[in-house]
Amino acid sequence: MATTPPPQNGRYYTQSDPAMEKYQAAWASLRSNSYVNNPSLSEDDRIYLHGIQGTYKVKLASRTGWVHGFQMMLIWDYDRIWGAFDLGTFKGILMVDHGPQREPPEFWDDEAELPSFDFTWRGTCTQMPDAVFNNPLITKGKITFGSRNISGHFEGMATDATCKFEGEAQFGPRRVGRSLQSFIDEWNEYEFFGEDETIRQPPAGETVDSTADAQAGTPSVKEDEDSSTESEGSEDTAEESDLFDDEQLRLYLTGVFDISSEDIKAELPDKAQHVALRMHADLEGNQVWGWFDMGICEGYLLLDVPADGLRKGRPLQFTYRGREAETGMTVRGTGELEVESTNAWRVKGFFRGMYGDAVRFSGKRKLMPSGISGRDLWWYQDGWADYGEHLNRWRR
Structure with missing residues (x-):
């Protein structure tokens, strides 16, 4: 029986780990998809559309207890969605010819039903191993896409009129552990006489900006206004003399920080021992990401200033997304981070809107190699997108 290779760098997987290779193709096709990364979409719309692609644990109404014992993978193909399902007796591929265009208005109404989308499916049945189920008039169904959940039904399965x-x-x-092309290839294998499907191409003239590809589903970063107003001459020379320190700052800000919060310790001492902070400077994408656990709230942050605008001793504004530890309710807010000008290893700052007026923190970077945060870039980006959900973490 095959086993998953252990992480190469300690406890956590990075994109370079062999175990992560099977997810690369699906990540790449999502980032290059101009439909879900359309710049005219709002951030919430992009988060919703990106969140559809993934692997789901599935349960069937026909099975006693409704146990999540089955699986379905969904992947975008421009505006089309493919799904690979394994329901025990039936296995195959489904195709939604045109998926959602944006987050539905009903998404915010707990009482409203989300819109459903028609699909057709093809597959096989273990009870009839020599048969292929493929008839668009019969093998069809409907599916609904929620924030973390899907639901619907299959028609045309011999064991159930409606599954x-x-x-x-x-x-x-x-994550999706197979490529977009593999979904289409399997779909085509179930068709003996018709034309093969191919990857759907966007309309002529529609392209995705390369920067948007790399940062799909993430907000744009504000330009450092100070850098655009610097005068020429002696001030430029002074700025260049500090360039080495600022370059080092980008490397040392990436890391794990042992922090503490006197505000949490004073009000909620039982939560104070759980505070933590990770930072990660994406030099290629020119963004600085972070993950935090303040005991009462856990989530991700993104600096407003680009990576090449980092300066010691200058307050750095950030936006954060998280969830309350006790209730799982979504929390959004802003804050401030500062790297002490006398010591690049120490940070201090605060979160607004988390508890009271502000939750202050301070701490020191752990002794570890520069440029290492213990997580890969995608972990922060995907976490940021995942915390973009407007639903209670514990809802089902």
């Missing part, structure tokens, strides 16, 4: 299902996304980053 109802519900699914929930696997915990963690949304």
Whole structure:
């Protein structure tokens, strides 16, 4: 029986780990998809559309207890969605010819039903191993896409006139362990006489900006206004003399920080021992990401200033997304981070809107190699997108 290779760098997987290779193709096709990365979409719309692609644990209404014992993978193909399902007796591929265009208005109404989308499916049945199920008039169904959940039904399965299902996304980053092309190839294998499907291409003239590809589903970063107003001459020379220190700052800000919060310790001492902070400077994408656990709230942050605008001793504004530890309710807010000008290893700052007027913190970077945060870039980006959900973490 095959086993998953252990992480190469300690406890956590990075994109370079052999175990992560199977997810690369799906990540790449999502980032290059101009439909879900359309710049005219709002950030919430992009988060919603990106969140559809992933692997889901599925349960069937026909099975006693409704146990999540089955699986379905969904992947975008421009505006089309493919799904690979394994329901025990039936296995195959489904195709939604045109998926959602944006987050539905009903998404915010707990009482309203989300819109459903028609699909057709092809596959096989273990009870009839020599048969292929493929008839668009019969092998069809409907599916609904929620924030972390899917639901719907299959028609045309011999064992059930209508096979109802519900699914929930696997915990963690949304991953699909096979390429888009493999979904289409399997679909084509179930067709003996018709034309083969191919990867759907965007309309002529529609392209995705390369920067948007790399940062799909993430907000744009504000330009450092100070850098655009610097005068020429002696001030430029002074700025260049400090360039080495600022370059080092980008490397040393990436890391794990042992922090503490006197505000949490004073008000909620039982939570104070759980505070932590990770930072990660993406030099290629020119963004600085972070992850935090303040005991009362856990989530991700993104600096407003680009990576090449980092300066010691200058307050750096950030936006954060998280969830309350006790209730799982979504929390959004802003804050401030400062690297002490006399010591690049120490940071201090505060979160607004988390508890009271502000939750202050301070701490020191752990002794570890520069440029290492213990997580890869995608972990922060996917975490940021995942915390973009407007739903209670504990809802089902």
